[in-house]
Amino acid sequence: MPARTPSSPTTGLPGGEFGLIEWIRQRTGSHPLVDVGIGDDAAMLSWPTTHPALVAVDMLVENVHFDLSRAKPEQVGHKALAVNLSDIAAMGGQPLAAVVSVALPRGSQHDLGQRLHDGLITLAEQTGVALAGGDTTATDGPLVVSVTVIGTPLEGGPILRSGARPGDRLLVTGYLGNSRERHHLDFTPRLAESVGLVESGGLHAMIDISDGLAADLHHVLTASGVGARLNASDIPTREPDTPVRDGRTPLAHAVADGEDFELLAAVDPRVAEELVAAPPCGTPLSDIGEIVPGSGVELVMPNGHIVPLPPLGYEHRID
Numbered sequence: 001m002p003a004r005t006p007s008s009p010t011t012g013l014p015g016g017e018f019g020l021i022e023w024i025r026q027r028t029g030s031h032p033l034v035d036v037g038i039g040d041d042a043a044m045l046s047w048p049t050t051h052p053a054l055v056a057v058d059m060l061v062e063n064v065h066f067d068l069s070r071a072k073p074e075q076v077g078h079k080a081l082a083v084n085l086s087d088i089a090a091m092g093g094q095p096l097a098a099v100v101s102v103a104l105p106r107g108s109q110h111d112l113g114q115r116l117h118d119g120l121i122t123l124a125e126q127t128g129v130a131l132a133g134g135d136t137t138a139t140d141g142p143l144v145v146s147v148t149v150i151g152t153p154l155e156g157g158p159i160l161r162s163g164a165r166p167g168d169r170l171l172v173t174g175y176l177g178n179s180r181e182r183h184h185l186d187f188t189p190r191l192a193e194s195v196g197l198v199e200s201g202g203l204h205a206m207i208d209i210s211d212g213l214a215a216d217l218h219h220v221l222t223a224s225g226v227g228a229r230l231n232a233s234d235i236p237t238r239e240p241d242t243p244v245r246d247g248r249t250p251l252a253h254a255v256a257d258g259e260d261f262e263l264l265a266a267v268d269p270r271v272a273e274e275l276v277a278a279p280p281c282g283t284p285l286s287d288i289g290e291i292v293p294g295s296g297v298e299l300v301m302p303n304g305h306i307v308p309l310p311p312l313g314y315e316h317r318i319d
C-alpha cells in the first residue's frame with residue numbers, strides 16, 4: 001500500500017495514479033476468470049461458457065446520485081457495483097467480471113480512491129465477480145464512478161421486459177419504499193432471488209426497481225404491450241415500525257420511490273403461487289397484482305376504489 005506520498009504533478013492524485021492502481025491491484029488479488037488483469041493494457045478473461053455476454057454500465061456522479069457528506073466512500077463504491085449487479089439480476093443473468101472508471105477530485109482526501117474501491121471490491125468478492133481492470137483520473141469536477149459489469153444469462157435466461165402476458169401474476173421481492181432509510185447505499189442486489197425465479201421455469205418478464213414501482217412497471221407494460229391491475233393492500237411496504245417522517249404513507253413511498261433495487265417479475269400464475277408459498281431463497285415474494293390486456297395500471301385501493309397509477313406515482317397523491 002502506498003504511504004502518504006505527495007500528489008503527482010501530472011494527475012493531481014495523492015500518491016499519483018499509479019500508486020492507487022498498484023493498491024487496487026494488490027487489494028484485488030487473483031481470480032480464476034482473469035488471465036490478464038490490472039496492470040496491462042487490457043484485461044483478458046477466460047470466458048467460462050459458450051452463452052453470450054450480458055453487459056451493463058452505470059455511472060454515479062457526486063451530488064447527483066450521492067452526497068459525500070452523507071455517504072461513506074465505501075458505500076459509494078458498493079453502490080456503483082451493486083446497481084449493475086441488480087441490472088444483471090433483472091436480466092436473469094450471472095455477473096462474472098467488472099471494470100471500473102473513477103474520476104477523483106483534485107485535492108480530495110488521499111484515501112478516497114482506496115476507500116471507494118474497498119467498498120466495491122468487498123461486494124465483488126462477496127458475489128464472486130472479478131475486478132478485471134479500470135481507469136483512474138483526476139478531475140476539477142465532482143467524484144464520478146462508472147462501473148461496467150459483464151455477465152452471462154442463466155440457463156433459461158435472458159429475461160427481458162417484453163415477455164409479460166395477460167394472466168401473469170406480478171411478483172416483487174422484499175419490501176418497497178425503503179430507499180429513504182439509506183437502503184439505496186447498502187442494498188444487496190437480488191442475484192440469488194433472480195436465480196430462483198429463473199429456475200422456476202415460469203418467469204416471463206423482469207426488471208429491477210430503480211426508478212420506482214410505478215415507473216418500472218410501466219417500462220415492462222410498454223415493452224410487453226399489456227396493462228396491469230395492482231392491489232394496494234398486497235404491496236409490501238416498509239416494516240410497520242419504520243417511521244414515515246414526511247407525511248406520505250408507506251404505500252405512496254412504495255409506489256413512487258426509486259432505488260429500492262428489488263425485482264419485479266411477471267410470472268405464470270401457477271408457478272407464481274408456488275413461488276409465493278415457498279420463496280426459493282428466503283427473501284419474501286409478494287403477489288401484488290396481475291397482467292391484463294390493454295395498457296396502463298389500475299390500482300385497487302384498500303377501500304375498493306380503483307385509481308389509475310401513472311408512471312410517476314408521486315405526481316398524483318394516491319393516499
Ligand SMILES: [Mg+2]
Pocket residue numbers: 086087090207208210
Ligand atoms: Mg434496471
